[in-house]
Amino acid sequence: MKTKTLTLKQIAEQIDHHQITGIDMDKITSHSPDITVKDSYEIQQHWEQCALKRGDLKIGWKMGLTSVAKQRSVGVNEPIYGRLTNSMEVHSNTLSLKGLIHPRVEPEIAFVIKEELKGDQLTARDVWKATEFIMPAVEVIDSRYKNFSFTLVDVVADNASSSRFFLSDQAFSPFHTPLDKLEVNMYRNGEKVQSGVGSAVLGHPVKSVIELAKMLHHVGLAIQPGMVILTGGITEAVNVYDGDELKVTFDSLGEINFDVKKEKED
Ligand code: OOG
Ligand code: MG
Numbered sequence: 001m002k003t004k005t006l007t008l009k010q011i012a013e014q015i016d017h018h019q020i021t022g023i024d025m026d027k028i029t030s031h032s033p034d035i036t037v038k039d040s041y042e043i044q045q046h047w048e049q050c051a052l053k054r055g056d057l058k059i060g061w062k063m064g065l066t067s068v069a070k071q072r073s074v075g076v077n078e079p080i081y082g083r084l085t086n087s088m089e090v091h092s093n094t095l096s097l098k099g100l101i102h103p104r105v106e107p108e109i110a111f112v113i114k115e116e117l118k119g120d121q122l123t124a125r126d127v128w129k130a131t132e133f134i135m136p137a138v139e140v141i142d143s144r145y146k147n148f149s150f151t152l153v154d155v156v157a158d159n160a161s162s163s164r165f166f167l168s169d170q171a172f173s174p175f176h177t178p179l180d181k182l183e184v185n186m187y188r189n190g191e192k193v194q195s196g197v198g199s200a201v202l203g204h205p206v207k208s209v210i211e212l213a214k215m216l217h218h219v220g221l222a223i224q225p226g227m228v229i230l231t232g233g234i235t236e237a238v239n240v241y242d243g244d245e246l247k248v249t250f251d252s253l254g255e256i257n258f259d260v261k262k263e264k265e266d
Contacts (some may be wrong), residue, residue: 006032008039012046015158018144022099027145027154040156041219047159048083056085059228061216062139063208064160066232067200070106073236076152079202081212082160084228090166093258095140097242103142103163105240106233107184107248109198109205110137110167111174113229118222120214127209130223133171134179136250138258139230140164141237165230168256177252180204184234187247194235205231 006014011028018025028035028043035043048058062082065071071078097103114132142163145154155161182198202208208231213223223229240246244260 008043009046011035011157012043012050015043015144016047016050019159019163020099022101024101024146025144027150028157029151029154035153035157037153037156040153043157044083044159048085051085051087056087058083059086059089059226060084060230061212061223061227062160062162062165062230063212063232064141064155066202066208066211067196067234069196069200069236070233074148074150074155076150076155078152079208079211079215079232080152080156080160081215082156082162084162084165084230088162088164090140090164090258095164095166095240095246095258095260097260097262100140100142100163101144102148103140103240104148104237105138105140105186105246105248106237107186107194107196107235107250108137108139108230108233109179109182109201110135111205111209111229111231112171113209113223113227114225116222116224117209117213118217120217122210122213124204124206124210127206127213128174131174131209134174134176135171136168136248136253136256137230138166138246138248138256139233140166140240166256166258167228168250168254170254172253179206182253183251185249186235186238187249188238188240189245193238196235198234200234201232208232
C-alpha cells in the first residue's frame with residue numbers, strides 16, 4: 001500500500017490550507033491510515049498554532065456529535081470537540097459562501113464561561129456556577145473532506161468541521177429557561193426543515209459542557225474564563241446555498257436570521 005508519511009504538523013498545515021481556500025480534500029486516513037484519535041487532537045492543536053500565527057484569537061470550544069440525530073447523519077457515534085477562533089464568528093446577517101465548500105447549518109446553545117472549568121468529575125452545579133450567560137447560536141459546519149464523508153479520526157483532525165457561527169444579539173441568564181425543554185425550529189426559505197428539543201444534546205446542553213471539560217482534562221487542558229462553548233447541534237444540519245434565507249427560532253430565547261450569499265456584499 002502506498003502511504004505518505006507526513007508529520008502531524010504537516011497534516012495540520014494541509015488541512016489549514018483547505019480550510020482557507022475552500023477546496024475539498026481526500027480524507028487524511030486515505031494516506032495516513034495509522035493515525036489515532038489522539039494524534040487527530042494533536043493535529044487540531046497544530047492547526048490552532050497556524051490560525052494564531054495568522055492573527056486569529058482563540059475564543060472558545062465546540063462540542064460536536066452530542067445528539068443522536070447528528071451522530072446518525074455522519075456515522076460517527078461519539079462526541080468530539082473542536083476549537084473556535086474569532087474569525088469564525090459572523091457579525092452580520094449574511095453568511096458569505098466565500099471559502100466554504102459544502103456548508104450546513106445547525107441550531108445550538110452557546111455557553112459563555114466566567115470561571116475556569118477544570119476536571120473530569122464536574123457536576124451541572126459547577127457549570128452553572130461558572131456560566132456568565134447563554135445565547136442561542138447557529139453553527140455553520142463545513143467538512144473539508146470530499147462528499148462530507150469521514151471517519152472519527154478525519155473529522156477530529158479537521159477541527160470537528162468548524163467553519164463559522166452566529167450568536168444571537170441577546171444573551172440570557174442561564175436560569176431564564178430550562179434548556180432541555182427548549183424547542184428549536186429551523187426554516188429555510190420559509191419552509192420548516194428541522195425541529196428539535198434541547199434534551200437532544202446529551203439529555204441537557206449543560207452535560208455537553210461537562211463532557212468537554214472532561215475530554216480536555218484528559219489532555220491536561222481546561223475551559224478558561226471568557227470562552228464561548230457551542231454545545232452541539234440540536235437537530236441534523238441542513239445544507240445551505242446561495243440565496244437561501246434562514247430563520248432559526250429558539251422559543252422564548254428569540255431567533256437568529258440570516259441570508260446566504262455567494263460573496264459578501266460590503
Ligand atoms: C461534525 C461536527 C458536528 C455538531 O454540532 O454535532 C457538530 C460534522 O457533522 O461534520 O458540529
Ligand atoms: Mg455543531
